[in-house]
Amino acid sequence: MIIIVYCYYNNDKQKLWLGAMNIRDLKYLVSLSEHQHFGKAAKACFVSQPALSIQIQKLEEVLGIKLLERTNKTLLFTSEGMTIVERARHILNQVEEIHDFAKLAKNPYSGDLKIGIFPTLAPYFLPMIIPPLAKKYPELSIYLIEDQTLNLIEKLQKGKLDVAFLALPLFESGFKSIPLFEEEFLLATPRNHPFSHLKIIKQNNLDNKELMLLEEGHCMREQALSLCQKMKATEVQHFRATSIETLRHMVAAGVGMTLIPQLACDNNKNISYIPFSTPKPTRSICLTWRDTTAKHFLFKEIASYVKNILRNQKKVTVFPGD
Numbered sequence: 001m002i003i004i005v006y007c008y009y010n011n012d013k014q015k016l017w018l019g020a021m022n023i024r025d026l027k028y029l030v031s032l033s034e035h036q037h038f039g040k041a042a043k044a045c046f047v048s049q050p051a052l053s054i055q056i057q058k059l060e061e062v063l064g065i066k067l068l069e070r071t072n073k074t075l076l077f078t079s080e081g082m083t084i085v086e087r088a089r090h091i092l093n094q095v096e097e098i099h100d101f102a103k104l105a106k107n108p109y110s111g112d113l114k115i116g117i118f119p120t121l122a123p124y125f126l127p128m129i130i131p132p133l134a135k136k137y138p139e140l141s142i143y144l145i146e147d148q149t150l151n152l153i154e155k156l157q158k159g160k161l162d163v164a165f166l167a168l169p170l171f172e173s174g175f176k177s178i179p180l181f182e183e184e185f186l187l188a189t190p191r192n193h194p195f196s197h198l199k200i201i202k203q204n205n206l207d208n209k210e211l212m213l214l215e216e217g218h219c220m221r222e223q224a225l226s227l228c229q230k231m232k233a234t235e236v237q238h239f240r241a242t243s244i245e246t247l248r249h250m251v252a253a254g255v256g257m258t259l260i261p262q263l264a265c266d267n268n269k270n271i272s273y274i275p276f277s278t279p280k281p282t283r284s285i286c287l288t289w290r291d292t293t294a295k296h297f298l299f300k301e302i303a304s305y306v307k308n309i310l311r312n313q314k315k316v317t318v319f320p321g322d
Contacts, residue, residue, distance in 0.1 A: 026088040100294040110139035116152040116164030124263040196272035206233040215240040
């Protein structure tokens with residue numbers, strides 16, 4: 001059990017009182033904030049509900065403040081409680097990073113590696129890089145987590161992911177990123193569409209044309225909406241897809257047009273993929289991790305290795321640098 005001892009002082013730097021708490025109680029508190037339910041939090045921590053409740057009460061006694069407002073039906077954190085939850089989460093991340101340092105000292109290329117990636121990249125990118133990565137780092141246990149971008153960022157912040165492939169730009173603080181590659185968006189049209197015979201298309205050709213887009217929550221939707229604004233195109237209002245594959249099937253069925261990133265383009269006989277003239281619409285992908293992690297040198301090495309894999313594939317434009 002890890003004990004944290006701390007002192008409180010007044011403005012004259014006179015010691016007022018000494019307190020102590022343990023890491024276990026901080027884990028209970030953070031779990032309670034994530035699940036918003038004593039029973040679910042206790043289950044996640046592998047303890048009984050009464051045990052977790054008692055420890056939270058003891059933590060309140062040690063701190064001398066109320067962390068929760070309790071009723072028979074609701075659980076609500078006080079403003080002080082919410083602040084302490086965030087600090088507790090930061091402490092737990094630091095404790096985990098201490099363990100990471102120790103593991104890396106023994107063998108920097110072993111242990112678990114939790115990688116996040118968003119859905120419009122995962123099925124087309126992962127098959128290219130995971131087999132060679134697994135071969136290069138045989139003692140790493142690689143876990144892949146596919147989720148929407150906002151959820152991936154939250155999981156990175158909370159230490160539930162080690163690293164993630166994300167689309168640029170990123171505006172959140174506390175992260176380090178290495179740009180990996182840039183890929184074009186192509187216009188996908190049905191084979192019988194008037195544009196299908198074109199070898200190249202200009203952005204202004206889409207003036208007042210409708211494009212099918214993904215549903216809310218996908219970063220590619222925001223990228224496509226921004227491109228539509230530049231092209232003066234509009235969104236099909238009666239349909240929003242949950243995946244690129246759904247968009248592809250709709251195009252193949254002759255329902256409409258859409259934008260498809262280059263890695264996701266296939267050889268479907270019912271679809272024409274048309275590149276844009278300059279300036280080409282693109283998206284940029286990076287590898288991102290917390291700036292406090294002990295594994296930063298490993299992630300830099302992985303980024304460099306992924307770039308080499310992509311250079312050999314010659315399907316995207318790899319950013320310069322190792």
